[in-house]
Amino acid sequence: MAVATGAVGGSSIQIVAVDAMQVYRGMDIGTAKPTADDQRAVPHHGLDLVDPDREFTVAEFAAAANSSIAGIQLSGSTPLLVAGTGLYLRALTDPMQIPPTWPAVRSTLEARLATEPVEHLHRELALLDPVAATKMEPTNARRVVRALEVCVGSGRPFSSYGPGLESYPPVPFVQVGLRWSRPHLAQRIEQRVQRMMHAGLLDEVQRLRAQFALSRTALQALGYKELIEHLDGRATLDQAVQQIVVRTRQFAVRQERWFRRDPRVQWVDIQADAVTEAVPVIQELLSR
């Protein structure tokens, strides 16, 4: 927000949230969605795209976000993408063609997993698309099924859809990564989860559950799935909260690792809570 409220290169800024969970209406506290005040101060995009009973995908997000970005640029403003979700960002910053889905093929493959080991499917993938097969562990059911789905469905190798995530071509914009030390990260996450609980996260979860049958993708949201476990009597509140803290920490580290291997990202290390001190540094990087 501090960066977005100052202009960069003379034009005003609009924020595009690149976040797989903030797309869900009503999931506000647990996704740390920008407040109403923030949204009033700076136009936001990518938020509240669907109800939480809807499944949501990268491709759908990319379509929505790309059209938002085009609109922002047409109006003469500068889009500031805030991630969030690594894969969603790559789908916007890099020319990725994401193959469509073949639900019938997929359900056949998934049904086979009940009676066959994943390695069988991986062996079939190795025949249809040796390149893709070597790029994934034979035990990773999700990736194997998806790759096979595309091969069988489209009639062409999964790997023919492009280099995927392993290529980092130059881009005409700046990418800045914010990074805290692990101890500070842990401390901030602990505090953040406590703050969410005090803000009524448990009520939010109960309310959403009463109103919707949460979709498979929405149910993956940190904070929500753990509190549902508690509400169903499978964990005490304390256990659930501790679990949220641990998983959020693991997720934050996974985010850091995801972006760490992208050579185009310029990192800003933030000392403790000195976020405001980092703002000029970020603005300087962005104005290049």
Add this chain to the structure above:
RNA sequence: GGUCGAGUAGCUCAGUCGGCAGAGCACACGCCUGAAAAGCGUGGGGUCACCGGAUCGACGCCGGUCUCGACCA
């Protein structure tokens, strides 16, 4: 004070007949193309509470000490 039980990885706990100390979680690192806040893989970690004894050899057996728990008084 007595009896019984427990003490093994950061945590929770397995460890058969005395024969190279294990699992899950956590942690570190890597992977990732319509589920990605998801999914998958690799790895580092040990004074087996402590002291002594018997044995070729002890986490394990014997003696003692300490800590925790339950029960009895």
